[in-house]
């Protein structure tokens with residue numbers, strides 16, 4: 001994880017620039033490790049909220065107060081836009097949409113997910129369990145983590161998307177246009193909103209200033225009927241970051257923390273970090289094949305236990321990178337996958 005890119009005063013300037021463009025940060029509390037989530041009020045026509053915060057009374061109260069500070073009420077909202085499928089970004093959707101009657105815009109792939117949030121979240125949890133089992137996480141730990149996951153699910157909610165978006169679409173307001181960009185990686189539904197005239201990018205969790213966005217292993221959004229193949233989230237994410245790197249953005253406002261003013265430098269740093277991390281993991285394999293959980297444990301110690309799925313996602317993502325380079329391959333032993341360095345000889 002890397003240091004702050006934006007000093008305090010630079011962050012202040014960046015926020016002032018966003019405010020000048022009618023984009024106001026409403027930082028809403030979450031029960032998650034990540035801390036507050038940034039929702040954005042766009043003062044334009046339609047009056048728009050980007051992301052909602054998690055489904056809790058405390059979040060709803062704080063969101064309502066933050067709106068009031070800008071002279072608006074929940075009932076005034078005319079459009080709600082969702083950046084991606086994580087609970088901290090969409091949990092209040094149902095309540096806000098009901099109270100305001102606002103249109104709800106989200107990526108078309110996300111619409112069926114939101115419509116049946118509980119079922120999909122349950123499927124996601126089962127998928128996560130099978131991934132953990134397959135990658136060597138001990139069964140008793142999986143049981144504990146699953147009950148924690150189930151308890152958190154209440155912070156999400158369903159919602160009905162009235163305006164399905166596709167990559168390349170434009171959302172038109174009185175004073176601005178936002179181009180819709182599907183840039184999967186952190187999640188399969190990551191959607192960015194690009195104001196080309198102002199060179200401002202609304203990025204959700206696709207890029208974060210203070211931490212590397214985790215490319216979480218997740219089920220594909222399109223159900224093709226068969227067993228869902230595992231998405232290669234980090235490879236997908238790196239591809240998406242390379243596309244974002246080409247945008248002439250001057251300001252990137254994000255789902256958590258401060259805005260990013262030099263996204264090219266930040267993306268370059270993230271790419272270097274992933275490369276370094278992949279090499280480090282490859283060195284661990286010099287001693288013989290390891291499961292993703294064993295690699296995560298030696299990389300991050302106890303965090304591999306408390307944050308098993310997250311660290312597993314990191315390891316598997318980097319193994320995908322190394323496999324694409326022909327440097328590792330998978331060995332299946334008693335239903336557990338181990339990774340073996342390609343150069344470590346035959347078995």
Ligand SMILES: [Zn+2]
Pocket residue numbers: 084086186187205
């Ligand atoms: Zn997220």
